[in-house]
Amino acid sequence: MLARVIVNRLWQHHMGRGIVATPSDFGTRGAAPTNPELLDWLASELIRNGWKLKPMHKLIVSSAAYAQSSRVDPVKTARMRTTSCSGGGRLCVSKPR
Secondary structure, X not given: OHHHHHHHHHHHHXXXXXXXXXXXXXXXXXXXXXXXXXXXXHHHHHHHOOOOHHHHHHHHHOOXXXXXXXXXXXXXXXXXXXXXXXXXXXXXXXXOO
């Protein structure tokens, strides 16, 4: 459980959003992971690497998901600006510059 919490917080730090939307509550009242297999795999990698965080940071920032999240598509950005906020504001959230 501890490894899952740690990698979820690392993921949230780099991606702006955790695999589990409630990083402080992994219990029954917390949200379910959006990708439980990824969360479990990242947790197992953390343990396999002796609980060292640097390899986890490197793994996340060298991933295709991280590369995709940093690309800006002007067409999609313009479309998002003209679309009203929905889904709890998920379409309106932007990363700090």
